[in-house]
Amino acid sequence: MIKEDKALTLEIVAGIGIFTGVAMVLALFISPRPAVFAGLILGMVMSLAMFLSMAAVLKLCLKTQSKKFTAVFSVTSSMTRYMIMFAVLLVVIKRYSDLFDPIALVVGIFGVKAGAFLQPVIHRMINRKK
Structure with missing residues (x-):
């Protein structure tokens, strides 16, 4: 990875972590149960795995020269990610809802979106300090 890729990746990972931290602080006031925190952490792990897979x-796909390969590979990878996410969510709801709160899990998965939205803010903060 080039330097900019690493920095961008770390900024988004930091955004996912910040989102999860804020969600945990809010969970302290809304529903301070261990299952909620476990769900948020599992959701964070899943969002990190999804982001790193997307990256x-x-x-x-950027390295390859074949447009057909890029189209097919990106779609199949995306579908695989979502199927795995859906399967984990179903297993948690069906068998482990006493250990992992399903709503907290979904909130934690949204960390991948929050990390992408927080990346420019984190980038500006880091560059301001330099």
Whole structure:
């Protein structure tokens, strides 16, 4: 990875972490149960895995010269990510809802979106300090 890719990746990962931290602080006041915190952490892990998978697929698609491969590979990778996410959510709801709160899990998964939205803010904060 080039330097800019690493910085961008770390900024989005930091955004996911910040989002999860804020969600945990809010959970302290709304519903301070261990299952909620476990759901948020599992959601954060899933959003980190989804983001890193997306970054790897994007990097591979940029390197290849075949438009057909890029289209097919990016779609199949995206569908695989969502199917895995849906399967984990179903397993948590069906078997482990006493350990992991399903709503907190979904909120934690939204960390991937929040990380992308927070990246420019984090980037400006880091560059201001330099």
